[in-house]
Amino acid sequence: MSLWQIILASILAIVVTPFIGGLLRGVDRKLTARMQGRRGPPIQQPFYDVLKLFSKQTITTTRTQLVLAYGYLLVIVATLVLFALGQDLLMVILVLGVGSVCLVLGSLSVRSPYSQFGGHRELLQMLAYEPILILVAVAIYLKTGAFFIGNILGQSEPLLPSLWVAYLAMLIALIIVMRKSPFDIAASEHAHQEIVRGVFTEYSGPYLGLIELAHWYEMVLLLSIISLLWVPGIWPGILLALFSFFVVLVIDNITARLTWSWMLRVSWIGGLGLVVLNLAGLHFFGG
């Protein structure tokens, strides 16, 4: 890539992604409402929410928290730019973890017990989904011989037929990253449950807006990693990502929240088990 292409791709990724993420969140709320027999808010509702949050008064609990809210957003944006430039997939996944660590540190820097609980649970969530993502990257490597997204994109045939078992595990990771039931344990979807709003409790006003924005980037990033599983042509990958998004919404609406120990059981025994099975299959039968 020439310098201009790099700059163009980065700017495109930074500017376009919030619109995609916001629209997806809007579709999410609309579909959820329809599944519950309600009309639901308009598709552009998430944009209203974030603009409103940016216009609200700033209430400072600690300054550390404000810095870390910016840190969370910047690291996630950096991850997305790495992805858009076709860099190392392992790098992308691990830097994504650093972003979540910023969020956790911010929530642990205040005294509120709800925020502290949320922070601890967020760490457990990272512990649950990061190993799945890393092993999926390893599985992609075994199949294509490349960790670089640029090289994975150059594949001539889709990965999904030989990696569909790992794809099922990625759905578990997607549920956790999208903070959906049954694994919305760190930040309960609506804030009138036992941990109020968990990690987000003490973030307010514009800083909550920053975090929502970062969440949009995070969601789009994970959907993009899923779309890598069907690369020749751009549409099959996007359709696969949208299909996964829809499956997560259905699961969200038909399940109740589980405890963190259940989450670890499902993601480690179920999720990691599936990926290891896939790795073994690739190793012994070559896909």
Place this chain on the structure above:
Amino acid sequence: MGLITTSRVKSPWLLHFDCGGCNGCDIEILACLTPIYDVERFGIINIGNPKHADVLAVTGPANHRNYRVLRNLYEQMPEPKLVIAIGSCACTGGVFHNCPNILGGIDKVIPVDVYIPGCAVKPEAIIDGVVLALGKLAKR
């Protein structure tokens, strides 16, 4: 209306606090969230965290026991914020008026933007009241 005002009017997040009423109004507030009324179509979310809330919906009369809690919740909400007194008790003290432990309506403790009388309030009246309050927000 500018973009910011539109966003504020279209996304009021609601914090619900029961000062010690009989729970009748609280059930009517929750009825607003059911598929029949579905206030989420106006962007209203029932959120249990004062730091995220825009609208404080209070039911029940202010009393000596918890007026500090009420004031604390109000002070934790970032500006711009609205307060809605829901039900006769929250407006004036209602049937508890002149009881020894009662201060009166919640306007004895915090400034109130909209009063919605009724015992218990109908969900339609609550939605009307929230719309009225948002009209005041748009003019601010």
